[in-house]
Amino acid sequence: LAKTTQPISMDSYEGQEVNITCSHNNIATNDYITWYQQFPSQGPRFIIQGYKTKVTNEVASLFIPADRKSSTLSLPRVSLSDTAVYYCLVGDRGAGNNRKLIWGLGTSLAVNP
Amino acid sequence: EAEVAQSPRYKITEKSQAVAFWCDPISGHATLYWYRQILGQGPELLVQFQDESVVDDSQLPKDRFSAERLKGVDSTLKIQPAELGDSAMYLCASSFLGTSVYYEQYFGPGTRLTVT
Numbered sequence: 001l002a003k004t005t006q007p008i009s010m011d012s013y014e015g016q017e018v019n020i021t022c023s024h025n026n027i028a029t030n031d032y033i034t035w036y037q038q039f040p041s042q043g044p045r046f047i048i049q050g051y052k053t054k055v056t057n058e059v060a061s062l063f064i065p066a067d068r069k070s071s072t073l074s075l076p077r078v079s080l081s082d083t084a085v086y087y088c089l090v091g092d093r094g095a096g097n098n099r100k101l102i103w104g105l106g107t108s109l110a111v112n113p
Numbered sequence: 114e115a116e117v118a119q120s121p122r123y124k125i126t127e128k129s130q131a132v133a134f135w136c137d138p139i140s141g142h143a144t145l146y147w148y149r150q151i152l153g154q155g156p157e158l159l160v161q162f163q164d165e166s167v168v169d170d171s172q173l174p175k176d177r178f179s180a181e182r183l184k185g186v187d188s189t190l191k192i193q194p195a196e197l198g199d200s201a202m203y204l205c206a207s208s209f210l211g212t213s214v215y216y217e218q219y220f221g222p223g224t225r226l227t228v229t
Contacts, residue, residue, distance in 0.1 A: 034217070042223070043117075043204050043206065043220025043221055043222060043223050044204075044218075046218065046219070087155055103155030103156045105153075
């Protein structure tokens with residue numbers, strides 16, 4: 001089973017860049033890395049997804065080194081509204097064509113004024 | 114913007130009672146997921162449907178939980194009888210492609226279940 005390891009919590013201040021690193025040593029060749037954001041009492045929301053190198057969208061950037069055993073979610077100039085839990089997921093090969101995602105505990109990011 | 118609908122948003126029930134949750138995925142999404150999330154933990158997949166077929170229910174406590182998606186559109190998750198340990202947030206999600214490597218799932222607002 002592909003498993004991810006993230007810091008349990010992080011603190012930052014408004015306007016700073018935040019980098020959250022995720023370790024996934026057993027990532028499979030065809031697996032993608034996906035990050036979700038979750039606010040209290042809401043369902044998770046897709047942020048970004050990548051396979052290798054760098055992916056950027058209007059919300060974040062995702063950096064993936066060549067060995068793909070880790071990835072870093074970068075949030076530029078965070079604001080108070082970025083306070084949330086961030087989950088890193090990789091695909092997991094289940095039986096047959098089923099692919100099961102394993103959700104860990106996530107990283108609880110607190111942005112302070 | 115299309116959203117996943119869930120009802121009820123909150124449910125309080127006594128243990129040993131039956132409870133049901135409903136989910137309506139985004140139109141055109143073939144894959145539907147039910148998750149359970151205990152406070153402070155990540156979501157745990159209970160069941161995954163591809164159209165009306167179950168493709169993964171390995172984590173579903175089948176002695177008390179059941180799920181159906183009869184016409185391949187909306188879905189119902191039932192617990193009977195409810196136990197104290199079932200208190201959690203129940204999340205429904207849908208995605209366009211089920212067996213693809215692309216795991217962009219769209220989540221509903223969830224149902225907060227409290228069993229007393």
